[in-house]
Amino acid sequence: MDDTVQNYVTSHSVEEGYAGRIDVVTGPSGRRRWPEQVKAEIVLESYRDGVSVADVARKHGVSAPQLHSWRRAARDGVLAMPDDDMLGLxxxxxxxxxxxxxxxxxxxxxxxxxxxxxxxxxxxxxxxxxxxxxxxxxxxxxx
Known part of the structure; x- marks a missing residue:
């Protein structure tokens, strides 16, 4: 089973057998750490023509406010972005x-x-x- 999937079982019965209700929570939980270069790539993708920040955030499993925070950090020079040559400027x-x-x-x-x-x-x-x-x-x- 994948490490990122966590299963929680809630039982409302003392008897063995049917548990009554089973909640399965999938996906990452808790705080995730994003490498700086991954953040920069996602930020660059969010600046492409015709894409929305919400769509890019959803695609990468990030919240839109978090992506806006990364974009602000890039504008302020806090988030290291690739060299201009890599961007084709x-x-x-x-x-x-x-x-x-x-x-x-x-x-x-x-x-x-x-x-x-x-x-x-x-x-x-x-x-x-x-x-x-x-x-x-x-x-x-x-x-």
Whole structure:
């Protein structure tokens, strides 16, 4: 039998045989300890688009208030979160005048200039974001 399952039997009769009522309590009981990296993964999952905190909490067997507490700890810097590189975040630097001494990129004002690992990319503003993500991932993998 699994260690996490606890069975409680309540008998309302002095005679052997039928116990009258049997309560079976399953699942964890008492206080659980969550490793920091597991908390961080659950918090990250709760920030994904289209998911609710309650659904993520239910999925992992955590109460919604507990997950909100972990999210607050992450915001306050108390809960260690993975590095930005693991999250796929890219630092953004905004420069006045287009960044080239006041000259606009060759494709005109509707262009975004990205510099990643010493490689400069000119991206039209209407470029598909999912495809751009694949291009950036390939660029990072190659360098």
């Amino acid at each position: 890219v630092p953004v630097v905004v420069e006045a005048g287009g960044g080239d001494g006041g000259h606009m990129p060759p494709d005109g004002p509707g262009t975004i200039v990205l510099e990643i690992d010493g490689v400069r990319m000119l991206v039209p503003t209407g470029f598909d974001p999912e495809h751009l993500g694949r291009v950036i991932a390939a660029l990072r993998a190659a360098s």
